[in-house]
Amino acid sequence: MEDASGAALRARVPAGSRRILVAATSSPSTVELFRGGGIAEEAFAVTFVSGAEERATPLPTRDSWDGFFDAILFPRVFEHLEDPSEALVRVRPWLAPEGRVIASIENAGSAAVVGGLLAGRFEGGLTGIPRRLFTRKTVEDLFEACDYEIASIDAVPAELSADEGALVEKLRSLPGASPDLEASAFLIVARAGG
Numbered sequence: 001m002e003d004a005s006g007a008a009l010r011a012r013v014p015a016g017s018r019r020i021l022v023a024a025t026s027s028p029s030t031v032e033l034f035r036g037g038g039i040a041e042e043a044f045a046v047t048f049v050s051g052a053e054e055r056a057t058p059l060p061t062r063d064s065w066d067g068f069f070d071a072i073l074f075p076r077v078f079e080h081l082e083d084p085s086e087a088l089v090r091v092r093p094w095l096a097p098e099g100r101v102i103a104s105i106e107n108a109g110s111a112a113v114v115g116g117l118l119a120g121r122f123e124g125g126l127t128g129i130p131r132r133l134f135t136r137k138t139v140e141d142l143f144e145a146c147d148y149e150i151a152s153i154d155a156v157p158a159e160l161s162a163d164e165g166a167l168v169e170k171l172r173s174l175p176g177a178s179p180d181l182e183a184s185a186f187l188i189v190a191r192a193g194g
Contacts, residue, residue: 008156008187009075012102013039017070021059021094023048023087025080040070048077048087065094074103076185078142079130088146095192101148103188104156108133111164111181114171136180139188148190155183 013020020040024047044059059065072091078084088101095101107113108130116122134142136153143150160168160182168181180186 006075006104008154009073009102009104010039012100012187012189013071013073014098014100018042019044019069019096020071020073021046021069021091022073022075023077023091024075025077044069048081067094067096067099069094070096070099072099072101074101074105076104076106078103079106079132079134082131084132084142085146088142088148092146092148092192099191100151101143101188101190103190104185105134105139105188106130106185107135107155107180107183109135109178109180110158110184111160111168111171112158112184114181115164115167118167134186135178136186139186143188143190147193149193151189151191152187153189154187155180156185156187158182158184 017039018041020042021044024045046059062068069091072095074087077087081087091101113122136155139153140150158164171177171181
């Protein structure tokens with residue numbers, strides 16, 4: 001079943017996209033969510049293995065993938081990679097001139113995570129125990145370090161419990177409180193820099 005950030009990710013695929021690549025950390029079955037429905041004519045999948053991003057599953061044989069994809073999607077992938085920058089750098093040449101990388105990344109600064117830490121527990125995010133934790137700033141730093149220009153970064157609102165809502169109100173009263181306490185994830189759209 002597709003979550004809210006998955007639907008929002010699909011909605012950010014540029015109109016007229018003909019070819020998309022969906023990156024995953026386990027089964028490439030995620031690509032099925034992006035096939036059909038007018039999203040793209042062709043959808044491909046690649047699996048990045050945590051700690052071995054250079055050993056991503058190969059795409060079908062082709063002379064070159066350079067400039068081939070109109071969109072490359074990373075649905076909740078970066079949190080589970082040892083070095084997410086390797087994946088971003090690897091796919092950069094595969095983008096068409098107007099192509100976009102579209103990613104959803106869990107927010108480690110959400111009220112749900114912060115509340116758990118304040119209570120002395122950490123249960124991971126929506127997709128299990130992550131290897132990497134991200135906030136809006138670290139997401140921006142990741143993309144900029146890999147020579148991408150961020151076109152947009154949007155917060156996916158979390159469904160907060162009454163306790164989490166009360167915690168948000170308390171935390172907002174503190175100096176320097178994050179504006180992203182109510183965000184479960186971030187949706188990023190970026191293009192190759194230069």
